[in-house]
Amino acid sequence: MTDTADTRTDPVVDAPAERCPVHDLATDYDMFDPDYMRDPVPAWAELRGTCPIAHTERNGGSWLPTRYDDVQAMARMVPSLSSLSPLVIDLPDEIADDPATGFFSGYNAGAPISADPPVQGWTRRLLLPHFTPKAVEPLRGYTERLCHELIDGFIDEGGCDATAQYAQQIPPRLIARKLGIDESRGNQFTEWVRNAGELGQLDPELRVRSRKVIRDFFHSEVADRRADPKDPKDDLISALLESEVEGEPITDEMVVGMCNLQLVAGIETTRSSIGSALWHLAGHEDDRRRLAAEPDLWDTALEELLRFYSPVTMGRNATEDVDYGDVAFRKGDKILMNFPGANHDPEVFDNPDVVVLDRQRNRHIAFGAGIHRCAGSNLARMEMEVALMAWFERIPEFTLSDPDAMVWSGGQIRGPRILPIAFG
């Protein structure tokens, strides 16, 4: 059922062979340590008590805040902490400084996720109307049909890999539908963004190559629409091509950058949240049965699962030497927006390391905070809600069939990448 051979060729999983053991989290944390990827909560708890803003020289160097208030404050340090390169590991200088490849050091032109004000503001305002709760609601029916079709495909097997066969199949199709590109290429889109992101973090050449594939793909989609316009109502690419800023159309390059953003930010993130939620509920009978019996709990339960298993860590770079408390960031330093760690801070959340399905006080920042709040958060929330509720409608009882085969991704986006589940 589960293709465990895949893990043996996975460079992220293979990497520990040459990994130095971590002796001191405060000065040498390792976001790609297999134990940390499996369960980072103990490391965050230790750091909050000993060194709440840790530093490492690994992977080009970075800072890791673990307190909620610090992450909230740093997310608002604009522009002294810049978003031009929001990945958790920057490309090496020799690639970033090369004109042929340096273009890929950030995300792309036009994407607010990799911009600072004022560009961040106007590019974001172009996208936001397409991702309000009401703008994503028309996709709900499609999402429900998709989820049920996926379940139809494996329900008689008695089990499945809930990430490869379910969680991973949903977001790429939604993003494709939103953009107006070929939904049937969902697995290929996932492979591109995984190579550009998860696997590309530790393999800069793979990262650059994959980003070029994505960019070329969208340039071709844009050219097709220039030649043969489509209805902008059903096609975000066409809507963006028609949009204007202060009376001027935006460039094709900017539209390509915004499309790239949809793909790299809208697939691995949401599939991680769906997968983590299923992992939790498979392993926690009390929560699973309570949700099955009390479906009114879904609205707070979704937010709680987002809090507990927040998938995304974003990067910032100091644009100048800047002090934060007694920590001195130097110009160029990478600072990690540790939203997942912030969401486990006991100063802010009662019993933070327990999932409480009806948690009352839950100001989690799984979608970030401040001006870079995830622009697609309403789409992600709708997908997660539909995916989990459809699953529970069809498969209310399920367990982990092979916990040792479970594989977590880490670094920028944490979530299950292999998740064997048995039904009933």
Add this chain to the structure above:
Amino acid sequence: MRIKVDAEKCEGHSRCYSLAPELVDVDDLGNAFELNDGEVPPELEDRARLIVDNCPEFAILITEE
């Protein structure tokens, strides 16, 4: 009870709209605003407290108990 959304603080998470669409709505940029001048019917007071406690930007206030 009466609530107020601070438009300066709201960043459009829409957590309030998702939990209590009877009390708030969101504009085209996702920014929330209170409905009915912020007046909260007695049966929705728990929901009002819930959206206050779920705003990541600390943007919703109870202005009258």
